Amino acid sequence: MVTTAPYGSWASPLDARTVAARDGRPAWVGFVGDDVWWTEPRPAEGDRRALIRRRPDGAEESVLPAPWSVRSRVAEHGGRPWAGTATARGPLVVFSDSADHRLYACEPDGAAAPRPLTPRSPVGGGLRWADPVLRPELGEVWCVLEEPTAERPTDPRRVIAAVPLDGSAAECRLSVRELSDDRYRFLTGPRISPDGRRAAWLAWDHPVTPWDGTLAMVAEVTPEGEFADIRPLAGDPGPGRPGGGGRGEPIAQVEWAAGGSLLCVSGRDGRWQPIRLDPDAADGGETGGRALCPGRWEEFGGPLRAIGQRWFLPLENGTLAVLHGRGPQTLGILDPVGGEVVDPAGPWTDRAATLAVHGTRVIGVAAGPRGGYEIVELDARTGRSRPIAARHTDALDPAYRTDPQVRTFTGPGGRHVHARIYPPHHPERTAPEGELPPYVVWAHGGPADPDPPVPDLGIACFTSRGFGVAAVGRGGPTGHGREDGERPRGRPGSAAVEDCAAVARALADEGSADRGRLAIRGGSGGWVVAASSTSTDLYACGVLRHPVPDLTARAAGGSGDPEPRCSETPAGPPGELPAGDRSPVPPTDRITAPFLLLQAADDAACPPSGGERCHAGAAGRGVPHACPVFPGEGHGLSRADTRARAMEAEPALYAQTFGIARGDVAPLELHT
Numbered sequence: 001m002v003t004t005a006p007y008g009s010w011a012s013p014l015d016a017r018t019v020a021a022r023d024g025r026p027a028w029v030g031f032v033g034d035d036v037w038w039t040e041p042r043p044a045e046g047d048r049r050a051l052i053r054r055r056p057d058g059a060e061e062s063v064l065p066a067p068w069s070v071r072s073r074v075a076e077h078g079g080r081p082w083a084g085t086a087t088a089r090g091p092l093v094v095f096s097d098s099a100d101h102r103l104y105a106c107e108p109d110g111a112a113a114p115r116p117l118t119p120r121s122p123v124g125g126g127l128r129w130a131d132p133v134l135r136p137e138l139g140e141v142w143c144v145l146e147e148p149t150a151e152r153p154t155d156p157r158r159v160i161a162a163v164p165l166d167g168s169a170a171e172c173r174l175s176v177r178e179l180s181d182d183r184y185r186f187l188t189g190p191r192i193s194p195d196g197r198r199a200a201w202l203a204w205d206h207p208v209t210p211w212d213g214t215l216a217m218v219a220e221v222t223p224e225g226e227f228a229d230i231r232p233l234a235g236d237p238g239p240g241r242p243g244g245g246g247r248g249e250p251i252a253q254v255e256w257a258a259g260g261s262l263l264c265v266s267g268r269d270g271r272w273q274p275i276r277l278d279p280d281a282a283d284g285g286e287t288g289g290r291a292l293c294p295g296r297w298e299e300f301g302g303p304l305r306a307i308g309q310r311w312f313l314p315l316e317n318g319t320l321a322v323l324h325g326r327g328p329q330t331l332g333i334l335d336p337v338g339g340e341v342v343d344p345a346g347p348w349t350d351r352a353a354t355l356a357v358h359g360t361r362v363i364g365v366a367a368g369p370r371g372g373y374e375i376v377e378l379d380a381r382t383g384r385s386r387p388i389a390a391r392h393t394d395a396l397d398p399a400y401r402t403d404p405q406v407r408t409f410t411g412p413g414g415r416h417v418h419a420r421i422y423p424p425h426h427p428e429r430t431a432p433e434g435e436l437p438p439y440v441v442w443a444h445g446g447p448a449d450p451d452p453p454v455p456d457l458g459i460a461c462f463t464s465r466g467f468g469v470a471a472v473g474r475g476g477p478t479g480h481g482r483e484d485g486e487r488p489r490g491r492p493g494s495a496a497v498e499d500c501a502a503v504a505r506a507l508a509d510e511g512s513a514d515r516g517r518l519a520i521r522g523g524s525g526g527w528v529v530a531a532s533s534t535s536t537d538l539y540a541c542g543v544l545r546h547p548v549p550d551l552t553a554r555a556a557g558g559s560g561d562p563e564p565r566c567s568e569t570p571a572g573p574p575g576e577l578p579a580g581d582r583s584p585v586p587p588t589d590r591i592t593a594p595f596l597l598l599q600a601a602d603d604a605a606c607p608p609s610g611g612e613r614c615h616a617g618a619a620g621r622g623v624p625h626a627c628p629v630f631p632g633e634g635h636g637l638s639r640a641d642t643r644a645r646a647m648e649a650e651p652a653l654y655a656q657t658f659g660i661a662r663g664d665v666a667p668l669e670l671h672t
Helices: 016-021 457-463 482-486 494-509 527-535 552-553 610-616 640-658
Strands: 027-034 033-044 048-054 060-062 083-086 089-098 103-106 128-133 142-149 156-163 198-204 215-221 229-234 251-256 262-266 273-277 312-313 320-324 330-334 348-360 362-369 374-379 384-389 404-409 416-422 439-443 468-472 519-522 540-542 595-597
Touching: 016 457, 016 640, 027 362, 033 083, 033 384, 048 089, 048 384, 048 540, 083 128, 198 229, 198 362, 215 251, 215 262, 229 262, 251 273, 251 312, 262 312, 262 404, 312 439, 312 457, 330 362, 348 610, 362 527, 384 494, 404 494, 416 457, 416 494, 439 494, 439 527, 457 468, 457 640, 468 494, 494 519, 494 527, 519 527, 519 640, 527 540, 540 640, 595 610, 595 640
Parallel strands: 439 468, 439 519, 519 540, 540 595
Antiparallel strands: 027 033, 033 048, 048 060, 083 089, 089 103, 128 142, 142 156, 198 215, 215 229, 251 262, 262 273, 312 320, 320 330, 348 362, 362 374, 374 384, 404 416, 416 468
């Protein structure tokens, strides 16, 4: 029976705690022998990352009991946290534990507990490690080492290092060998050539991001396991950087082919494309490398948001398993000789940037329009794909879901603004005739965040209650070509504000949304929400899911190394903009709309100082606001109880601001 009730007041079977408990997806897949391994979030267990092993017979096990958590925090956003190899005694796995950031070795077929390989550090947050590569023939694991040089998170050095597998470095930092120098602020882990004589990795530096300019570095590996003749082979870190030229050429991944050539994904021609490099040529060969799929306008990669992401891997027959597409990506097999790509059949519409291969088997993480992310296996020989683990089970009756409307709006200057529009939907509720629904504009948290076309319980939590959601694609390198992503550049962050406003106005103008009941919410950095609240009167309220970082201080080195000053890319060079235009933090006293700010106490990317400034700017001016602080949380609010509290507070703000009566929402204590 369908009941008439105002938008925003509908009762939903989906509550915040159910959504929070099912947050996250499997990641960092790999093979150890014939076994498939991956990490899996456990929000209800303090958001630990479990390491899961699937044997050939399909049996699954969590390799490490709680509280072990396999996760890296290098550059705050982290990276690949584990590596494994098969030995005569069974698997040998090396992993980073998120509690103390140390590397540990584990042999799960034995009885011994994991043993530490690296020491603790009394400085800053300690030594951190990412993107490990096992070298058992040398008795070492090679990986990225992040070492703080002071208490501030802005003063680390990063190098490629060799850690002994015998545990001799567990109490002695001097036993860790440094293979590269620290001239670059950011590095990926090394990739070793098939003959073991060369290593390749990526390097980049402030103020550019890895999706604007990187270098593919190569080195000779001596018989003693040292790096020699380190040199850049391809890429361009951008103007003003060592080896930089003009626009900058980003490279997202490097891997060795069986014949000794180097494969990479480059964004030099306005799109991410696979390229083959000759490591013996000064410029990579054929004037900077040969494109493997020149006639196909698609993205074969993406912005490197976490160290160790993979968009392609070579197979034993010389073909490549590749992720590709415009926007969402699918898995295909690329013939590097003819440039043809064959896509196996399957219901999955988006892929995460993690792959592993073993023989003809390709493992990845994929999701479809009706299901969440799961572990999917492709047999490249037969073309058959199938889900094998982390199978999605829906927490919500599909009848309560709303299908998104994929739309492209027009922003200032005619630029494209991509968005997915989720109208309110409930199988047993309808709104009174003539009422327009309230809408929440979801701004992307970071300049490289994707917008995958997969079900989102967080969105369904709002739409099933009678709120519309407009998920706005932010200008950036997210699958629509480099030119499209660079249109907003050089303007102090206002492009994202304008894009969100363009979508909100269009929905109101066409009669899809109630102009008087528009809200905006933003993720990492909260910049768009704060800037929107000070530059437009479109929104009745806003939710900042992280505090606003002070971009001026960040540009001066005062904060924000984990974010590699990515704000400088959309905002422009700091010397070219007035300080007041670089961050909305100084003029927070101009915010007049009610707001909710969610603050993680241990967030190094968006420090608590930003939240304190927002609160101070609003206090005493009659602006209703709440700034709850969540102890023990870092960047991303990842624990189930924290996420549930945040998800309960957000609709409470909307209900109170819009005057909607909801019996299932506790009132939010707002300060003025």
